[in-house]
Amino acid sequence: MRRRPAVLVLFTVVVLLALLQGSRFLLTNDEGILLEPAQRVAAGAHPYVDFFGYMSPGSYWIQAAWFKALGVSLWAGRLPVIVDFALQCALLFWLTAWLASRRAALAVVIIFTGFQIADPTFLTAQHRWDSGTLALAGICLAIRFPSHRGLLASGALLAAASWCTPSIGLTAAALAVWLLLAGERRRLLPAFLAGMAAVTAVAAVALALQGSFTAFFQQMLWLQRNYATVNIMPYGSVIGGYGRLLEDTAGMERILRILFVGCLALPAVLPPLGLLLWLLPGVSKKAPAELRPVVLLLLMTTVTLELSAFPRADLFYLAFVAAIPYALAAAGLAHLLTLRAGAILAFTFIPLAVLFSLNNFIGAWDVRPVASPVGRLRVASHVAPELSKLLTHVRPGQSLFVYPYMPVLYFVTQASNPSRFSFMNPGMMTADDESRVLADLRAHPPEWLLNLPLSQEEFLRIFPNANGVSERFATLESWLEKNYAPVEQAPVNINGYQLWHILKQGG
16 A cells, blocks of 8 residues: 555645746756757757757757647746656655555655755756656666566666666666576566667667767767866765855854754765665664565665766755665664654654755745746746846847856747857866857847856856866957947846847947
């Protein structure tokens, strides 16, 4: 009777997130990196050929399918991540109930939900939501249906996850090794590989038909060369560093801040904790013998899922693959602790998780409605006036260039980006990329410019390991400054992005 409660969890979380996140406009760099290109795909553009594809095509295709089915709106852009997260919660409940009990499953899903929804910008469109959820579903399917059909479907899901985030392929490899480790499972390996091959063949054919197959591999090579230049983050790190979270505190305030940091660090703490718990004789002996192969698979996939976050293995990226570590830690503690000790632990963390989630609920309350080309939005009260002014100036179909980040502003204005790039990341984009952007802009000068004067201090805060990398594209910035000037009547400033208007054509 684990399935019905899991389905109830799924629908409860879908409703909760639809109310919190569905039409809520959030300023985040990552969301537009998926939404703006996916809209181009929905309109018939070919990734890597017609525009710069930052990621593998799986999430573009998923998001474009939602746009084609429901129309282009922020609501349609948020539905995939809402479904992804709700499915992770449901599978976490099912998996923990399988490993321990429904009581432990209910406690951990409340804790998981509370901590994961605390930051509303985390629950926005991101390819890692798709890959993490598809991988989790594939693993659970292999556990629940250890048959040829079950492993065929598992292989298909893990291949789809890899087409959203290629490093998730490590988890597929771990599952294949697990199948090889025991004779009774080895016969299922061909079905698993067939499922992977089928999805991979369909994706490859789709790219070939679009003329994007060669360009896709060139883009993956580009990412291999350039992504780590600025995106290296040590395991469990946080932007700005832990010291910033504890500075200028003392006494009880410092104790409370340390507790806060400990909760914040759970995506990094739980994987080694789960591994350690299940290696303890007290846990492994108490757990039923039939669970041991399942636990071995989960321990193996935990390692590969953590590795899939590298080179940017900070807390934000680890949280996308935190469901299995939560399940292993919760189930391990349930087997190790007495019922009373387990209840004390649960009722310590549940209030903390609820307290964390209040950050989202309070923010969702402090909003104003703003009519936009992508639907009626709920916008933070301090951002709403500036967004309204932006939408008054920049009309759908007009040309706009957003520099250097924040491509979600293309999406919300429905303005046309004349460049093949939806964002320009200093240190990652090359001089050749800068030249291509400048050529696009010179050929079709946009009417509007949203410009953020990026300081080196801010650049290094976001990319702390980018020392020696310039935060500027000097030639491009010089051309922009020569041909554009800030809007003087009703000036716009959205989180530092100032609206500029063209002075003259060309340059």
